[in-house]
Amino acid sequence: MIDLFKRLQPDLSSWTSNESIRAAAIAEHDLDTLRDDAALSRLTDFAAALCAAPTALISIVEETSQTFLARTGYDTTESPRETSFCAHAMLSDEIMVVPDASQDPRFADNPLVTGEAGLRFYAGAPLIRADGIALGALCVIDTVPRDGLTPLQAQGLRVLAADVMMRLSDSQSTAASRAAISDSEGRFRTLADTMPQMVWSTQPDGNHDYYNARWYEFTGVPAGSTDGEGWNDMFHPDDQDRARRLWEHSLATGDPYQIEYRLRRHDGQYRWTLGRALPIRDEAGAIVRWFGTCTDIHEQKEASEEREIIAQELSHRIKNIFAVISGLIAFSARGTPEFATIAADLRARVTALGRAHDFVRPHSAQSRPTAAPTSLHGLLGELFLPYQPQEGARIVVEGEDVEIDDRSATPIALLFHELATNATKYGALANERGTITVDIHSEQDRLLLNWCERGGAAVSAPAKTGFGSQLIELSAVRQLGGMVKRDWDPAGLRVEIAIPKSSLSRT
Template sequence: MESSKAIPAPSPPRELSRLAALLRYEILDTPDETAFDDFTELAAYICDTPIALISLVDDHRQWFKSRLGLDVSETPRELSFCTYTIEGEGVFEVEDAHRDTRFCDNPLVTGDPHIRFYAGAPLISPDGYNLGTLCVIDRQPRQLSEAQRGALVRLSRQIMRLFEERLQAHRYAEQAALQQALLNSAASAMLVTTDDGHISGVNPTAERLFGYPEQMLIGQPLTSVLFPQEALQRRATILGNALGEPIEPGFAVLTAPLLEGRREMREWRLLHRNGSGVPVLLNVSAIHDERELLRGYIVSAYDLAHQEHLQLRLQQIAAQVPGMLFQFCWRPDGNSSFPYLSEGVEDIYGLSAAEMAPSIGPIYERVHPEDREHVLASIRQAASTLTPWHFEHRIDHPRKGIIWVEARATPMRQADGSVLWHGLVTDVTERKAAQLELDKQQEINRRLLEALSEGVVACDADCNLTLFNHTARRWHGLDAEQIAPEQWPDAYHLYHADGATPMVMDELPLIRALRGEHIRNLEMAIVLHGTPRYVLANADPMFASNGQQNGAVVVLHDITERKQIEILQRDFVSTVSHELRTPLTSITASLGLICGGVMGEVPEHLQELLDIAQLNSKRLSALIDDLLDIDKLYAGKMRFEMRQQPLQPLLEQAVRSNQGYAESYAVSIELGTCPEVAITIDTMRLEQVLSNLLSNAAKYSPRGERIALGASLVEPQRIRVSVCDRGPGVAEAFRERIFSKFAQADSSDTRQQGGTGLGLAISKELVEHMGGVIGFDSTPGAGACFWFELPCTPLHEGHA
């Protein structure tokens, strides 16, 4: 009975190397081969077993290259007996698997093929790895004789030799296919000859170049078919004189230099099938086998006619290129030359190609004296690092005077250590002049930008800050930093106009401009070290010359002083208004009692004066009321009691309330259509807005005209209320400031219409506080239509 001691598992590195060795033979999963089947039959015969296998073990299975007496092609590695063979040394034998604790429960033992006996010899590669086994199997317990064990080992060695021969044959086939592919795809004509100069093979390029099909060349002497005899005779004479011995004017002309240890490439004019000459560059190489025996020659012929054609084409292309194309060779000994120069050399340097070809000296003399050392240093740097060379410098042209050129070249290290440059030199004098002018203009713009009293900030299309002028840096206490836009409000101390509420990214004028908006006079604050600076922001997107948006810019105008003056004015007006209101109320009331006859009959000569005094006291009271209202609005102290109301009753009430005032100007108010909608407003404030608009329309309407009050839907949930008159309209010069405080179209002391100039400003603030917008449409001489828009909802049935 075999020992139950387990064979230790191989180390991972050893196993990886074994698998690599196995894969190198490229035999796994290949079809059956008779050569291997012969070995399994011989092993089964010698060992007298019904089953024999050539088994190869990879990382998860054992696969059978040849099998006798077994139908399956592979089994799992963890079940295989061969695993023990490859992990040990020599023949591994199991006499009775039923009695061996390692295999008694193995499914291959308890089930098909019911293994009782196993013996395997490892297949050992030349580098010492066990790739698999040659094994024999029986369904009965047994034991091999020493002669059988020895035969199994010898057969395993023969199988490995078969593996090696198979691999070698595969490699030879690959090499032959590769060599044939190289010959077939070579750009040069390739002819293979025997050692005595008879053609044994040609590639397709040779067939095309010389006009012969392959079958007409095979077996023919190379020099007899393709070489002119007089050319062979001349070359034989030259070689004979050089070598000191006679050379036959045949194939020896090509091989004699090789015998002297020289390889040469020489231009020949060979014969085409049609009798014409074919210019070629010829090279001959000997073919030796592994024992260094001469087997023949390879003759390669590069088509110089094709090269001449390419040279002509290059000259035609170069003639279309503005500037000079060149090849420049810099040799290790310090010498230099120009292997190729286009005709543009005369236009760039005022030199001919013949003058420049020997060296770089003539060009160097044309370089401006102040630029020479820099040009030479840049060339040396590019040559030492083999990096592309790009340099702009001046040339002293004999006809044009001083010109600017741009030189570009790419260096390539050659086998002899020289550096070959391929490059282009172009005249950039006009561009350089334009660039210098542009640089000058940019410097002027930069200085102007830095001198501006306004702050200027710009960013690119990717939200990278690119510009902070001097004023912006001083106001923000920071230059342009590469930080995320979400951090801009905090980093640059940006607040709303109240100086207390921080702005968020989407509110920033620069971000809004990047989205395509045009921001005008947006009030905001920069609070640096606790001190607010109030600014007006104007921002616009920026566009490149192709129309693509490439950033945005914002200009900040300091209005801190103006804001402070406005605060002082507001405080002054508020104080004066409150101080005047109490005595003025008493005066107005007293005048009312006197003019009403409560205090007795007023003498006729005093009545007119008292009426004037009462009228002006009422106007002064209205002015003070307006001043107090505007003060409350700007201070945020006016209370709004928002309630949802039907719109039409509000308009009807406005007509009733203002009809008497309109009649005093001999005009009437007419209520037009009104959709059935409800609006959410402060009723008293809406009445104040309507009264302001209706009273203005009455003052400016001609006598006998009608004022039209109406409403219409501009959107499903937005209503527009309009007050239209037939007066003189709004003058062009007054349009931009019509909703400003104290605005009057006629501000002279003799103006015909009274008023404080605050009504429209108050109306604008009231409408905007109620979530609406206000505006007007007017044609001078054809009346004006003032309107405001508010959100609305459809009026439900039965709404009170």
Template sequence: MTQSDPNGDSSVERQLAQTVKALAESEARFRAIADSMPQMVWSTRADGFHDYYNARWYEFTGVPAGSTDGEGWNGMFHPEDQPRAFALWRRCLETGEPYEIEYRLRRHDGVYRWTLGRARPIRDGSGEITRWFGTCTDIDDLKRSDQAKELLSQELSHRIKNIFAVVSALIALSARQHPEARAFATAVRTRINALARAHEFVRPHTESSKPTVGSMTLHAFLTDLFKAYSDLKGKPRIILSGDDATFDDQAATSVALLFHELATNAAKYGALSREDGRVALDTRRADDRFILTWTETGGPPVAGPPAHTGFGSSLASLSVEAQLGGRLERKWSPSGLQVIADLPATALSRRRAAQNVA
């Protein structure tokens, strides 16, 4: 027999009433919190059926309450973004992966604004998804600011590239007016061109300009730099092997100057001065070091180190030791010059190293 209180209500009925009251209060608190947030908040059933939007959603979109329930939300996106957003949402429902996407959402005045959409699943004790909760954040102003910065960066980079060309042209013009300085002018121009190639590699690129320099790796950079030293058929005479490495603009100038000097000297006096001469450049990661070994073969016999250290050699040493924090060693064997650049493993990508430490 069910125990009743003096008013005739059973204890089960009281517990049920208390549970209903607690649920109503919890839902009221959730709605109050959700409606106070600056983001648009929404939730769905486990199958992805949208059944809740906060007040901010309706304020932003201007649509009648309930009109975007179910799958009506997709019609609020820009037509070009709808297939992508819907396909990703369906995949997340199937896999349980978090949902994150940028799309253009129609505002109440008909203007489409870039929005960041995110959603995470809620699981029960057995791991089954019971609901999805998501947000939409207006990022249009930030997006336009980033686009403006990118445009400015592209323009600045283009102007820097033009400066390299103008300086090179001025040196060439001066050399014609002063023939006695032609050798010096040629050496300066080739170094400026090496810097220009380094800048071309690391400057900000659009999608259409990226393929001209390849990906941001050491081997891609050096392959581009060494194209000028290929044989008449375009076959490389400087052969790369070993470990590749992530590469950034902080190291590009120093690496460009080092290997430009080595390649130029090899073309004048070393292995590349003869048709059958070759250079092997091996790059190896060893613990916390990255070692680059330049080995020349097939060139004129080497009698020993030069009597005087030229500017190019000093520049190469400065690039490795002062700029990259490494060590530079030269071995003058009869078969050809060997140069070993022993660098800290982080020297080629200092930004990534700093991010890893952080």
């Protein structure tokens, strides 16, 4: 179907009756001089910020290749024309939008889509000279599918494409260049003033010298009053030192600047704001300006905090349920002494489930465990903590760490809790000398977890299969789709557990 579609498409090289005319038009521009031009780079930086895209390019499509005069978030300076999206975009007078290239018959088997680049979303505004000759496109690119551009983003992309053509025309005339730069700056300021974000820029040393109209509307301060170093006084006192440290780090290293802080609005209310900035560099790599935005995220921040409170409350209630179940078991055991041993084992298993839940539940910055909440090492460390002495470690977890989630944490917790409990009763933890090693490593699409006991009481295979063995089988085999092998070595039990990696995490 894709091949048929492509056969029906017109040959891109036949879009004009005389390809040599377009080649001559391109030759009129000094591409080597224009490549990585600071003014053009500023336009791609702005296009990427405007469209919230990681990559923006100014592409000139030649006979066999395309040259990128300016690029943001992209290292390559040119690519073959046969893989060019811009070669399609320049055939139209309107912006070409590809929401998901992997689903578009024109591009589904394009190496930029199927290869490491993983291109999905594309939007390109054609670069067309006044005499009607198309040179290429100004485009933004993302690696995830998107619905398209907002009306403001589409308008901005057209304005920036016009500025690119102005800059290309300027390369032919020094006098025209001076007038065009002034006009381009006016266009830039007009576009920046229509953006919903607050836009600002600084000199290389971080001295603020430009804010758009939105900044002054939001803050209510007089024009120019926050130039230089005055910007930091607009932040909440508790955020000022942190914001200054991060900004000084970016100035010293050239790293992108990103921070959430509370910014004072004109009515005196402090609103949560997302601040971002990127450096603009010259051909030698030196920073010539910083371009940044401030986005009001107060409602999103409050909604996130409310969701976190609800998640914590739900988790607290679940933990209470575990506590109630444990209490009911203890209460029942008091009235039935012969049930005491079984009750103790059952309470320990309920406790293991509680530890697994506490490990994978949503956490705030204050309640989050030391280990990552998706870490297999972290889960095992939490589970084995009650069996470890205050000094040293009798159970050691070695090898590869992998990502887990709530789906796999519960059966893993039950499985290893059962092994540790049995080791306490009959194996390596039944005396003061025994140790246990859990070695984790990958084997193709499986994860192998090797449980090895040494130095404990002599072990032998049980005469019959008990509930604990059935629980291990239930957890490893039925719930995780794995396999369990036991070696009843008198020197210490060895257990090999093989689990498909796909069972550990939804990702």
